[in-house]
Amino acid sequence: MDLVTKHKWDNAAASFDFMNSYGPEKRWGPVKREFFSAMHGKILFLAVGTGLDIPFFPPNQDIVGIDISAKMLERAKARVDRYPGTIELHEMDVHDLPFPDASFDQVFTSCTFCSVPNPVKGLETLRRVLKPGGELRMFEHTGSRYFPFNVLLNVMNNVSKRLGPEVNRDTVSNVQRAGFRVRQVNHVFLDVVKTIVAEAPQH
Ligand SMILES: C[S@@+](CC[C@H](N)C(=O)[O-])C[C@H]1O[C@@H](n2cnc3c(N)ncnc32)[C@H](O)[C@@H]1O
Structure with a gap:
């Protein structure tokens, strides 16, 4: 387990809801509801x-x-208890998942691959635990191709990466580099907030 990343997020847990649950969740809530409506089968949520x-x-x-x-997981428990379905929680590092190959039909992520230290390795691990043809569905913020957003995000990244996320990553390319076939990319806000749907290759 990557203890530096673990401690960084343990330290962020107490203020996370205060920083995120009002503006961002209100804003992206309807998009997320639509995005998660594609859930089916055995799902890994990262x-x-x-x-x-x-x-x-x-x-x-x-x-x-x-x-x-x-x-973070401790604070999630009340929301898990209110969910009308099954959510099993585990403290795990995406770079090192103990699940057997081909365990899941779908993997969902939400604002995660800005934070995972080695994104391509993490994505390769997700590909391993997905069934061949299984889906990776991501709601993520990334860097931008367009001026002045690209410059702004590069500057902001110098500060944000110390606190948690890296705000200038090229997550679509990382998904391809990890061996997925990208099926769909939808821009939710500029080319920064986006949903990505990708498929694990059939062996
Ligand atoms: C920006 S938060 C997003 C949380 C939630 N999806 C949301 O949108 O409210 C990023 C999360 O990624 C988790 N994370 C970072 N690196 C990780 C890793 N290597 N393995 C598993 N989780 C990780 C952090 O602990 C944190 O909870």
């Missing part, structure tokens, strides 16, 4: 955080939720 995404999940799903931070 990373649960304090569980802010859970109210937008469709009912009656069978979900394994993981996060590297025990402190």
Whole structure:
């Protein structure tokens, strides 16, 4: 387990809801509800955080939720208890998942691959635990191709990466580099907030 990342997010847990649950969740809530409505089969959800995404999940799903931070997961428990379906929580690092190959039909992520230290390795691990032809569905913020947003995000990144996320990553390219076939990219806000749907290759 990557203890530096774990401690970074353990330290962020107490203020996470205060910083995120009002503006961002209100803004992206309807998009997330639509995005999560595609859930089916055995699902791996990375990373649960304090569980802010859970109210937008469709009912009656069978979900394994993981996060590297025990402190974030502790705060997610009340939201898990209110969910009308199954969510099993585990403290795990995406770079090193103990699940057997081909365990899941779908993997969902939400604002996660800005934070995972080695994104291509993490994505390769997700590909391993997905069934061949299984889906990776991501709601993520990334860097931008367009001026002045690209410059702004590069400057902001110098500060944000010390506190948590890196705000200038090229997550679509990382998904391709990890061996997925990208099926769809939808821009939600500029080319910064986006949903990505990708498929694990058939062996
Ligand atoms: C920006 S928060 C997003 C949480 C939640 N999805 C949301 O949108 O409210 C990023 C989350 O990724 C988790 N994380 C970071 N690196 C991780 C890793 N290597 N493995 C598993 N979880 C990780 C952090 O602990 C944190 O909860």
